[in-house]
Amino acid sequence: MKPEVFIRAENLTKKFRDLVAVDNINFQVFKGECFGFLGPNGAGKTTTMKMIHCVLPLTAGRLTVAGMDVAKQGREIKKMIGVAPQEDNLDPDFTVFHNLMVYACYFDIPKPEAQKRADELLRFVQLEEKKNVLIDQLSSGMKRRLILARALINEPQILILDEPTTGLDPQARHLIWDKVRSLQKQGVTIVLTTHYMEEAAQLCDRIVIMDSGKIVEEGAPGDLIKKHVGEEVLEVAYDEEVLKFLKSAFPDARLEVVGDRIQVFTNQPRGVFAEVLSKFSFKAAMIRDANLEDVFLKLTGRRLRE
Amino acid sequence: MKNKVTSYFKLPQLTYRVWRVWRRDQDVFMKTYRVNFIPPLVEPLFYLVGLGFGLGAFVQPQEGLPYIAFIAPALVATSMMYSSFFECTYGSFVRMYYQKTFDAIIATPLSLEEVIAGELLWGATKSLINSTIVLAVITLFGLVSSPLFLLIPAFSFLVGLLFSAIAMCFTAITPNIDSFNYPSFLFITPMFILSGTFFSITVLPIEVQVFSNVFFPLTHAVTLTRALTVGILSPTLLLDLAWFLVTTPFFFVLSINLMKKRLIK
Numbered sequence: 001m002k003p004e005v006f007i008r009a010e011n012l013t014k015k016f017r018d019l020v021a022v023d024n025i026n027f028q029v030f031k032g033e034c035f036g037f038l039g040p041n042g043a044g045k046t047t048t049m050k051m052i053h054c055v056l057p058l059t060a061g062r063l064t065v066a067g068m069d070v071a072k073q074g075r076e077i078k079k080m081i082g083v084a085p086q087e088d089n090l091d092p093d094f095t096v097f098h099n100l101m102v103y104a105c106y107f108d109i110p111k112p113e114a115q116k117r118a119d120e121l122l123r124f125v126q127l128e129e130k131k132n133v134l135i136d137q138l139s140s141g142m143k144r145r146l147i148l149a150r151a152l153i154n155e156p157q158i159l160i161l162d163e164p165t166t167g168l169d170p171q172a173r174h175l176i177w178d179k180v181r182s183l184q185k186q187g188v189t190i191v192l193t194t195h196y197m198e199e200a201a202q203l204c205d206r207i208v209i210m211d212s213g214k215i216v217e218e219g220a221p222g223d224l225i226k227k228h229v230g231e232e233v234l235e236v237a238y239d240e241e242v243l244k245f246l247k248s249a250f251p252d253a254r255l256e257v258v259g260d261r262i263q264v265f266t267n268q269p270r271g272v273f274a275e276v277l278s279k280f281s282f283k284a285a286m287i288r289d290a291n292l293e294d295v296f297l298k299l300t301g302r303r304l305r306e
Numbered sequence: 307m308k309n310k311v312t313s314y315f316k317l318p319q320l321t322y323r324v325w326r327v328w329r330r331d332q333d334v335f336m337k338t339y340r341v342n343f344i345p346p347l348v349e350p351l352f353y354l355v356g357l358g359f360g361l362g363a364f365v366q367p368q369e370g371l372p373y374i375a376f377i378a379p380a381l382v383a384t385s386m387m388y389s390s391f392f393e394c395t396y397g398s399f400v401r402m403y404y405q406k407t408f409d410a411i412i413a414t415p416l417s418l419e420e421v422i423a424g425e426l427l428w429g430a431t432k433s434l435i436n437s438t439i440v441l442a443v444i445t446l447f448g449l450v451s452s453p454l455f456l457l458i459p460a461f462s463f464l465v466g467l468l469f470s471a472i473a474m475c476f477t478a479i480t481p482n483i484d485s486f487n488y489p490s491f492l493f494i495t496p497m498f499i500l501s502g503t504f505f506s507i508t509v510l511p512i513e514v515q516v517f518s519n520v521f522f523p524l525t526h527a528v529t530l531t532r533a534l535t536v537g538i539l540s541p542t543l544l545l546d547l548a549w550f551l552v553t554t555p556f557f558f559v560l561s562i563n564l565m566k567k568r569l570i571k
Contacts, residue, residue, distance in 0.1 A: 085409065
């Protein structure tokens with residue numbers, strides 16, 4: 001069965017005065033999948049999110065959600081989307097529970113139903129005990145969970161998570177990941193942005209990597225790793241002689257010097273590095289699995305972004 | 307060029323959802339209602355005692371009224387101005403910029419136009435609440451002499467809506483919260499003094515009188531409130547009312563478009 005396209009962008013472009021934030025991109029998100037946008041700061045991820053949930057108008061191109069045009073049917077689309085934004089925009093004047101109730105009101109959810117959902121959601125994100133607490137008494141992890149709960153109050157078919165775990169400790173991060181996985185199991189389509197490669201590898205069925213407003217690569221995380229950086233990476237301490245040797249030993253490999261280390265990437269199957277290491281010894285040598293971060297850095301470079 | 311000007315006056319598409327925003331602001335207000343009721347209760351007392359009885363002992367009647375009876379309706383009118391203007395400058399700015407409340411709301415089926423309209427209606431409601439309390443205070447002082455005063459709450463909503471809309475225009479263009487000092491001290495404070503509040507503006511140079519009548523909404527609010535308090539009506543009051551009926555829709559629509567330009571790039 002062919003998967004149903006739920007979100008479709010065609011030549012999507014967004015300009016802010018002179019800045020091209022999103023530059024003529026195309027992508028499709030299938031119903032029920034978890035789709036990730038990766039990219040350095042300023043790549044255009046959040047701008048794309050905001051166009052999907054209809055708060056930023058497009059400059060050019062076409063964007064449809066569940067077959068509806070974002071430019072014309074914003075209100076209908078917003079009814080079926082839940083948004084967990086990057087920044088904390090919880091209402092500090094209200095308690096945890098009241099935050100959910102006020103939000104439910106914006107979706108025209110009747111009060112008894114809203115109360116029921118709010119209680120369920122607080123249980124889901126493990127905040128029942130904080131029900132009557134004001135927002136400023138919550139830790140940042142609790143706030144993120146409450147924002148997630150708030151995004152679910154309208155029982156959305158699409159959940160947008162803009163950097164859902166930035167700044168959280170590992171416990172809080174794993175809790176959020178668990179919740180996202182269970183939502184996906186329930187059939188919710190998830191679109192997230194992140195610059196944590198591990199997060200993308202853990203959660204996403206497919207990802208796109210964005211840089212300077214463009215999509216530079218697209219695919220399943222595992223496929224992208226294999227395609228761009230192979231299966232294993234050899235890292236050794238930097239040394240002129242060693243570098244020369246490695247170049248001759250792996251003529252078709254890509255060598256990169258990062259700080260005081262040499263990284264060797266190759267398309268050859270698992271085991272080639274172990275063979276070399278069994279014959280020669282290098283200082284501080286290690287073989288590790290190639291990961292999405294290697295892909296990311298290969299495609300977007302090491303230059304720092306503002 | 308023509309398009310540019312009309313883009314500031316596009317009619318907003320509003321639905322009943324406007325009241326959701328109004329309701330949110332009202333919920334916040336009711337959480338701290340005890341504190342919120344203090345200023346409109348206490349402030350007029352100081353003015354009535356200090357200016358009315360104190361200064362009034364030295365001042366001749368103004369426009370045929372004892373001094374305290376002259377300033378009492380002006381206190382009602384100024385409370386309309388202050389409560390709505392500050393609600394939609396500092397109050398709205400904090401919600402927009404610091405709390406990101408507007409961002410949170412527009413991710414739901416509400417539009418930004420509806421959010422701003424809800425804010426304006428809430429500002430108008432603040433005017434109604436505060437001025438009605440002040441009205442009750444001056445009534446207790448025996449300074450209300452006409453049953454027409456019952457029209458003042460309805461009128462205060464209109465006045466409040468205008469001041470909210472003017473305030474929202476400043477909120478839409480202000481670079482930061484400190485810059486509200488400009489409209490506060492260059493617009494609100496002069497109005498507080500020069501709108502026939504504490505003395506009849508007929509003693510001022512004709513240029514100032516004209517300026518006050520053309521540019522100061524408070525002048526018209528004071529004139530109308532005073533007339534309804536003491537029950538002395540004249541046909542020129544219709545001009546004062548017309549002034550509000552023309553400017554309020556103008557600034558209402560303008561403020562919503564300015565906010566859209568600020569927030570939706």
